[in-house]
Amino acid sequence: MTQFLFPPSPAACVPIVGDARLFPVHRIYCVGRNFAEHAREMGAEVSRGSPVFFMKPADAVVPPGRAIPYPTQTRDLHHEVELVVALGRDADGIVSIEQAGELIFGYGVGLDLTRRDLQAQAKEKRLPWDTAKGFDHSAPISELVPADEVSRLGERRLWLEVDGALRQQALLSDMIFGVAEILHELSRLYALKAGDLIFMGTPAGVAAMQPGDAFRAGIDGVIEFSGRINQASNHHQEREIPWA
Numbered sequence: 001m002t003q004f005l006f007p008p009s010p011a012a013c014v015p016i017v018g019d020a021r022l023f024p025v026h027r028i029y030c031v032g033r034n035f036a037e038h039a040r041e042m043g044a045e046v047s048r049g050s051p052v053f054f055m056k057p058a059d060a061v062v063p064p065g066r067a068i069p070y071p072t073q074t075r076d077l078h079h080e081v082e083l084v085v086a087l088g089r090d091a092d093g094i095v096s097i098e099q100a101g102e103l104i105f106g107y108g109v110g111l112d113l114t115r116r117d118l119q120a121q122a123k124e125k126r127l128p129w130d131t132a133k134g135f136d137h138s139a140p141i142s143e144l145v146p147a148d149e150v151s152r153l154g155e156r157r158l159w160l161e162v163d164g165a166l167r168q169q170a171l172l173s174d175m176i177f178g179v180a181e182i183l184h185e186l187s188r189l190y191a192l193k194a195g196d197l198i199f200m201g202t203p204a205g206v207a208a209m210q211p212g213d214a215f216r217a218g219i220d221g222v223i224e225f226s227g228r229i230n231q232a233s234n235h236h237q238e239r240e241i242p243w244a
């Protein structure tokens with residue numbers, strides 16, 4: 001029997017609508033600049049060249065109902081509401097656009113929380129975005145809805161409210177790169193596996209959240225979730241086990 005030097009970290013997990021089982025997270029891939037209006041508001045060029053990818057650690061996910069602490073080392077925490085695609089099968093090498101759908105287990109809605117001040121500094125110095133994007137609790141997410149219960153995704157509205165005020169909304173058909181194209185492009189760079197989550201990029205309207213702010217996010221007719229930004233985090237507090 002395998003012996004570990006210390007107990008391995010428990011798998012990060014996301015609950016599933018209508019299923020008592022949990023979705024164990026393997027990796028979190030994120031797409032940047034996938035809505036033209038948002039790319040423009042960030043001062044970036046809008047192009048269909050190659051999609052921009054970055055990652056968050058798997059244990060950045062915060063399942064619905066769990067505390068989301070305001071992160072350390074920022075004064076400008078931004079919300080980015082996004083469609084999240086959850087993979088239920090491993091890819092066999094490069095995935096064709098025609099076959100990409102076969103990998104998908106389901107969909108959710110999530111927040112790509114961003115330390116915008118650190119991201120601006122990184123962009124200015126041409127440094128990586130990791131501290132701006134890949135921090136603890138940076139990926140709050142809804143329950144997942146199995147793909148066979150979701151139809152006409154492109155016609156649906158993605159939205160976010162903060163303290164009752166609408167901050168972001170767009171039709172999913174407004175994404176520059178669609179889900180199949182993104183899975184194809186990612187599969188050229190990485191071995192896609194069951195358990196991968198893909199945050200598909202955010203519409204215009206990103207803005208700051210303060211400790212105490214409550215949010216509601218959803219995709220019309222698919223899923224909705226809500227949460228609150230808590231007071232500043234304390235890295236030394238005991239870690240919550242997401243499903244305990």
Ligand code: MN
Nearest residue numbers: 080112201202
């Ligand atoms: Mn994003």
